[in-house]
Amino acid sequence: MFSITVQPRFGDMDILGHINNTVPAAWCELAGTSVLKIFSPDLNISLDTLSLIVAHTDFDFLVEMGIKSAIEIKTWISKIGTSSFTIYHEIWQDSRCCVKSHAVLVCFNFITKKSFPIPEDKRKILEEHFIRIEEV
Secondary structure, three states: OEEEEEOOOHHHEOOOOOEOOOHHHHHHHHHOHHHHHHHOOOOOOOOOOOOEEEEEEEEEEOOOOOOOOOEEEEEEEEEEOOOEEEEEEEEEEOOEEEEEEEEEEEEEEOOOOEEOOOOHHHHHHHHHOEOOOOOO
16 A cells, blocks of 8 residues: 545635545545556656556545645555556545545557556556455
8 A cells, every 4th residue: 555645725625615526636646656656666757668548537525525634645556457457545534534536547558559468567566555445
């Protein structure tokens, strides 16, 4: 599992004083940097060094969040396929899971415009962060 903590900003709030529903996507993207480092440890991102695309994201909003308390984003790998894998995030505030999210990433060759199998060395590292999620 990877974990980061962020402090919500005033601008993250909506008119009702809740965290706007667009903000968790940015937080999950930030938390996903730990996974990107598996594929590009120095984050020297270019077409030659990182060949991943986002194929799908979803968010389940469980509990409202505010700006007074820090946010913890916990990140695991919940599925590993041939050429794709799923990042699973939970966003926690005040000891409550507030948001659950999935992002499917695909190993992709930008020149041939085709997916390719996850390299075996990267697959092993992804497996170290695997968690089985019960689908409802």
